[in-house]
Amino acid sequence: MKLVAVTSCPTGIAHTYMAAEAIEQAATAAGHSITVETQGAAGADPIPADVIAAADAVIFAADVEVRNRERFAGKPLVTAPVKRAINDGPALIAEAVQAAEAGRAGTSPAMAATASPVSGGAAGSGSAGLTTKVDQDAGFGTRLRQWLMTGVSYMIPFVAAGGILIAISFIMGGPQVATKVFGGTFHGHTYPAAVTGIESFTVAPVLHAAGIAGLLFLIGKVAFFMLVPVLAGFIAFAMADRMGLVPGFIAGLIATATGAGFLGGLIGGLLAGAVVMALKRPKVPRAFAGIMPVVVIPLISTAVTGVIMVVAVGRPVAAATAALTNWLHGLSGTNAAVLGLILGAMMAFDLGGPVNKVAYTFALASLASGDTKIMAAVMAAGMTPPIACALATVVRKGLFTPAERTAGEAAWLLGLSFITEGAIPFAAGDPLRVIPSLMAGSAATGALSMVFGATSLAPHGGIWVIGLVGRPVLWLAAIAAGIAVSALCLIALKSLRHTAPAASTVSVPDTTRVAVGA
């Protein structure tokens, strides 16, 4: 019998090759011919197409997604974890032979649970090029983190690209670029809106109002618009494979549209993944099997996830936003330090989400009515989270994944530019430790800025509007203090669980090697 196999493992330097050797030995011993493709660090030598065409069955001994699995479409398939191939190669070969015989007898869909014909293209559960590194045998806590980290790893390039574009636009065109594009008041000047929103715009008014810088700003904003959908989509993808993408992306878009922010996206992604996982479970009649992954599951999962998101997430968020806003306005006139503390904590709570928006909107309203201290406190508190994360990745590298360290490099500039979203990759991957740390630092910064009496005439811009900040040295000191608090908390909380450091270093595809199953 002619067999082909693909082996791959998370690191791609040991088990990939051991499994290949074990499978070759077992196949040869059983009198079969076999060609093994090792998708490891030494580079994959693809199996020639004619060899695949002639093969009776396919074995995937892989702990990570097999690349280009559509090449094997239509072949009887046996899948197993790499370690099973190493520990018990002969059994795996026997299963492959069985699958081949069942396939020849025309009974292929009735194969064992681990064996099923490879389905190619969109109909398959395979997803060439996109990898998740989710260990199906791990405990729930570990898998939850791996799902979140998969979403985060795909989101990081969007944060970096969008954030840096926005920062560059501020440097090129001055921070009033944002106001010139979206309209509003900046330091006494009122600008008309050049675009109605990022969903629909034409280029000429943007160029006219703000030049190339305005265009870069707008492009950065579009990239940011994708943050939450990408996060939610790839969380669902990690949970439920390709079929999770549609409901996940839609849930993320709804989270954005309803103002639920990245926390809403986290919930939406997990929800979408769970719904698809549940829908994949029941066995369906063969006649339906083909349309399940392309039509039925995306349709039902999107409808279910969408309704739940709109009703159970969207409405409460709107209600909570209104309540928070009222509460904040009721606080006006209380102790300045307390107000700064609360606003600071709110800025860091969801990093651009609804609570953050309430605080920022409150500051905008205060600025419009002439109170410039609140704006300074809110801006300072919004700058500390990304910088604190960046600092922590430098001080204690080992506590962060390679993807997070990459995000840390961009986070410096994002934080300095008052782009609080730069901290989302850190918060989304480990919310229970990161968010309290960031809130502590931002609260300290907000309170100090109020106590120091720092002021800001600009509604955004971060370090680039330092010229419009009153008592700039004290203002910077408040920011530095908050950064120190957050970074220390981050390091302390992440170190606490040093017994299992790998939980924070789950290997998800990092930004530079998404397609390499290393």
Add this chain to the structure above:
Amino acid sequence: MTNSIITPDLVDLGLEAPDRQTATRQLAERLAAGGRVTDLDGFLTDVAAREQQMPTGIEGGIGIPHARSAFVTEPTLAFARSKAGVDFGAADGPAHLIFLIAAPEGGGSQHMTILAALARRLVHASFREALATAPDEQTVVDIVTKEVLGS
């Protein structure tokens, strides 16, 4: 490559360690002493991350902690024998032969080919047997060099 993947200094024929973290650390210290790992803790974190995903123990008393890490300067194997055994999460019991494989993060595929050849040899009972009974460190080095590089 200037050095071979294994030297007598990287072999420990009498390893005593209560758990895989300690065992890995002891071997990694040999790598650090040989200048093959630049940051011991950073490297150990990378190895632990891999180990966390899925324990590296396989049946037959073998543990293969390994990582691609930015702190590794050249592809290296450190080898230890443990009479008492160290648990590496294999179903059939503790590992008596422990292979710590260190690969540089950006290693070219030429380097990786050597490690791939090494990994393939690990599956062979004869290779394991020879390492299990080697009388001294130099013999281990000779066996690995001959089997992995000589063929």
